[in-house]
Amino acid sequence: MTSWTQATFAPPIPAARKWLEGVEFSADRPLIDLSQAVPADPPPPVLQDVMAQALTSPETHLYGPVLGLPNLRQTLAQCWSRFYAAKVEADQIAITAGCNQAFAACVAALCSVGDNVVLPVPWYFNHKMCMDMAGVEARPLSVGGDLLPDVNAARQLITAKTKAILLISPNNPTGVEYPPALLRAFFELARAHGIKLIIDETYRDFHSEHDPLHDLVQTPEWDQTLIQLYSFSKSFRMTGHRTGAIIANAAFLSEVEKYLDTITICAPTLGQVAAEWGLRNLAPWLAQQRAELLDRRAAIHENFPRLRAQGWQLQSVGAYFAWVTHPFHGRAQDLAPKLVTDAGVLLLPASMFMPEGDASADRAFRVAFANVNRSGIENVTKRLASLDWPLAGA
The missing domain is CATH 3.40.640.10 (Type I PLP-dependent aspartate aminotransferase-like (Major domain))
Structure with a gap:
């Protein structure tokens, strides 16, 4: 007999954080965590x-x-x-x-x-x-x-x-x-x-x-x-x-x-x-936070051409998130753990947001950029653009 909790899947965020176990990140190349929409800073x-x-x-x-x-x-x-x-x-x-x-x-x-x-x-x-x-x-x-x-x-x-x-x-x-x-x-x-x-x-x-x-x-x-x-x-x-x-x-x-x-x-x-x-x-303070998020959104647009040149696509960007598709051979859910080891970037694959078996999930990732400043966004695009993995259809 199936319980109510057994009727659903394991929480995706803890599952993704298991990909970090045993991985060491150097001081000059720390992990860039784009997995969760959680403000890292405390209240004002x-x-x-x-x-x-x-x-x-x-x-x-x-x-x-x-x-x-x-x-x-x-x-x-x-x-x-x-x-x-x-x-x-x-x-x-x-x-x-x-x-x-x-x-x-x-x-x-x-x-x-x-x-x-x-x-x-x-x-x-x-x-x-x-x-x-x-x-x-x-x-x-x-x-x-x-x-x-x-x-x-x-x-x-x-x-x-x-x-x-x-x-x-x-x-x-x-x-x-x-x-x-x-x-x-x-x-x-x-x-x-x-x-x-x-x-x-x-x-x-x-x-x-x-x-x-x-x-x-x-x-x-x-x-x-x-x-x-x-x-x-x-x-x-x-x-x-x-x-x-x-x-x-x-x-x-x-x-x-x-x-x-x-x-x-x-x-x-x-x-x-x-x-x-x-x-x-806090309306003035909140307006400032909004302006900072909109600036990071603009930074996604400004830095994405280097990824677009490698075959990535930016389908949408707004508020806390962007939705991108990758150019590589393989499914996003299989490539996500490799992004941690090969690029030091933690992203959630689209399969965590779609019905099981949906083929469109194979190509996409969610980018939660709220805690990454302009330089961090630039760094992410450089790391992803440097990947030399096999391309789809190659």
Whole structure:
């Protein structure tokens, strides 16, 4: 008999880190880790001071409200309203222990065993793992060369068992940003079928455009169809404090509350205090972080010609990620461990983000560049361009 955890695969990040075991890197050629979208630096000192002060409060060490601290829900509702030029109420906000839990809570509140959710491929592996363990079918939606999902193709995947369509924008793993018109088309598709559109906006604060990602929240009764997920982890460099959010219909969040109360009771209070203070005070600092990420994105474009000359292709780049294809003989999942030993570069192969047996996974890698500065990006492209491995079709 198969348990829920046996129904899915091993976590990809720990699996990739095993490739580092026994490999020595010299001081003049250290490992360049492009495997994970985790800020390496701590929160800004001023936010660390706020958190240190919060530790002196007895309330920080107690259970909090299941759906989150009231002041954080209210502040996030105000910020969301300003950003989307729409009215969002505090009771449409739930605070979770990270954005992964936000998605898991939505799956629990929406789905039964045997239901399905449509999601584009390549997908974020933790979304797929969550559905596997819940007995929910992930219906893979193929994307085109521009890595954008097709609404008409999604329509063909919807069945009586479909509960939601899941999109991530800016996307993990590809970095691609979904145009507002495309998000609107998916919203209308979901509304026409009486299902939910879930948009994971974890990387929203690093979008290349200043305009909102979409205008869906301005739609009357938007919360009957739309569920938005958000994370403070990347924005305020507090991944270890596990603070995320769901923006959705208040009645739906009453169902989410059952799941959260059972799994964690509440999100960590310290992270919530930090997130609320950050929303009120760190907008200029966050704008600077966004500018730095956009500069690294520009550095990818500027340095990629030396790889393109060797047969590599840059399919997309944005927010934290780029999606590249390699020119070599062999599959990306087999070449990834060799990149560690031969180039001192750790990348995740596309097979970690795709259904088993998908041949398009053989050619691609995800590049998580958020923790690599301009010189590091230049160094990566030089190392990869120097590889003299056999080429495909040679």
